[in-house]
Amino acid sequence: MPFFPNATNRDLVTGGTALLLLSNLAFAAALAPAPRLLLVAGAVLVGGLALRSAPPRPGGTLCQGVDWKALGLCSALATALLVLGGGGHLLYANWDWLWRDAVLADLSRQSFPPRYEWGGQLYILRAPTGMYMLPALAGRLGGLAVAHAALLVQNALFLTLILYGLAALAGLRRALFLAIFVTFSGLDIVGQYLMAAERGQDLAALALPSQIESWSPYFQYSSHVTQLFWVPNHCLPGWWFALLAWLCARREISLGLVGASCVASLIWSPLAMAGALPVLVCLLVLRFRETVRDPANWGYAVAAIGFLPVLLYLTDDAGTVPGRFLVRERFFAPVYGQFVLLELASGIVVLACRRHLRPEMRPLGLVAGIVLLLLPFYSLGVGNDLAMRGSIVPLALLAIAFALVVTAVLSRTVAAAAAAVVAPLGAATPAFEIGRALAFPRYRASDCSLLSVWASLDGQGYMGNYLARPDGLSRGLFGDAPGGTPPAVAERRACWPDYPFDPGLHVWNTSNARLRDPGLRSSLP
Numbered sequence: 001m002p003f004f005p006n007a008t009n010r011d012l013v014t015g016g017t018a019l020l021l022l023s024n025l026a027f028a029a030a031l032a033p034a035p036r037l038l039l040v041a042g043a044v045l046v047g048g049l050a051l052r053s054a055p056p057r058p059g060g061t062l063c064q065g066v067d068w069k070a071l072g073l074c075s076a077l078a079t080a081l082l083v084l085g086g087g088g089h090l091l092y093a094n095w096d097w098l099w100r101d102a103v104l105a106d107l108s109r110q111s112f113p114p115r116y117e118w119g120g121q122l123y124i125l126r127a128p129t130g131m132y133m134l135p136a137l138a139g140r141l142g143g144l145a146v147a148h149a150a151l152l153v154q155n156a157l158f159l160t161l162i163l164y165g166l167a168a169l170a171g172l173r174r175a176l177f178l179a180i181f182v183t184f185s186g187l188d189i190v191g192q193y194l195m196a197a198e199r200g201q202d203l204a205a206l207a208l209p210s211q212i213e214s215w216s217p218y219f220q221y222s223s224h225v226t227q228l229f230w231v232p233n234h235c236l237p238g239w240w241f242a243l244l245a246w247l248c249a250r251r252e253i254s255l256g257l258v259g260a261s262c263v264a265s266l267i268w269s270p271l272a273m274a275g276a277l278p279v280l281v282c283l284l285v286l287r288f289r290e291t292v293r294d295p296a297n298w299g300y301a302v303a304a305i306g307f308l309p310v311l312l313y314l315t316d317d318a319g320t321v322p323g324r325f326l327v328r329e330r331f332f333a334p335v336y337g338q339f340v341l342l343e344l345a346s347g348i349v350v351l352a353c354r355r356h357l358r359p360e361m362r363p364l365g366l367v368a369g370i371v372l373l374l375l376p377f378y379s380l381g382v383g384n385d386l387a388m389r390g391s392i393v394p395l396a397l398l399a400i401a402f403a404l405v406v407t408a409v410l411s412r413t414v415a416a417a418a419a420a421v422v423a424p425l426g427a428a429t430p431a432f433e434i435g436r437a438l439a440f441p442r443y444r445a446s447d448c449s450l451l452s453v454w455a456s457l458d459g460q461g462y463m464g465n466y467l468a469r470p471d472g473l474s475r476g477l478f479g480d481a482p483g484g485t486p487p488a489v490a491e492r493r494a495c496w497p498d499y500p501f502d503p504g505l506h507v508w509n510t511s512n513a514r515l516r517d518p519g520l521r522s523s524l525p
Contacts, residue, residue: 067164192212
């Protein structure tokens, strides 16, 4: 018997929005009085408007009662996926968790923002910390193990709401729809063999890397399982936005709520929300008159101003992050053409079968395709994070469109055959991810600071993705003396005594067979 028998799907959307707002309120607690008041006012106003607004479309999906059985199944799927991805360190956790564990550890034991001393200079943590804020509060009360457990619970709850919302909107063949959405990927396995053939390698003896998405040297559109296993802090708010955009296109929620959720997600992933902006513009163009006539949307617009402190924090001292136009490079045209053909093969299927796509998804699928075609033109970040993270929202919308088309054309021979080729080939990428999670032993979460992890894994250059000098904007946001705990320093100690191989190894470019070699264990502490 459910605890809330009268709950509707609208309540679940409100719950997801509340989770984002609570992360912002936890961040606001560390701010100076003026920016704290501004952020709290913005979050409270968004929450109040979300609670008071009724679904614009009576009789729609949000007005229906919660399907508790479906919600329970989605919860089980969400928890299983996150555990496979390393959540709680119950199974092997991917290499990126070496850094994420450090961020969670620092937030759990230091005053916010955590401070670091390196080379005689003081720095503060400047990174999207939204995913960690609430679990870090739990960690301050119960220790680092409690923080990791809280992080798994929080992310499982968020993913449950996303999967359930998508399934509710999909209608018939919900299980097939979710299977296609979760395993959505480009044809990375084909890309690996094409690159090997260009190098003259023996294809029969080819040892594929642990992460087969690394076939293109300049850009990557990550599969959904890869996003969830490696970057849940970017993936979850991106998928949530895609769900809200679909609801808005169906006229079940206001555009103001979608925009407010986008702003509230900045503390989780500003790059994912950068990819969401064209979708917001598309929805505004489609619903301009009703949007400007609804007073609640103006309230959401005013509330968005309150999140300015988050934006200032994320952009503080960000000029150290490298960026350049790849379209000017000589290699661009052939590499881009091959990349688009393989990564957007599902988009070709959607385009060919567009008459079977639901009308509300057609403009969203179109703008998603345009964004995905344009993102490779510019590189931002050491590993071109703009392509990997800015693509999350448009890829999620493309996955929704592809899943809708596949479930609609099962009885049509030609279209079904095309989908039957693209979907299984794309599923090879998540299969590699899940295989790695099951092939290697779990290891304990490290309590090393971010600076210690950096010294152990890299130790070169400036951590522009994570650190900022505590002057200028930071002083205005946090006061003259941000943080009350001593700054962390780089320690040379055993951060991962039971990690299965050398933590400094770039595992994504190494085959799983090679990773099993005992010689890859590190001799360093």
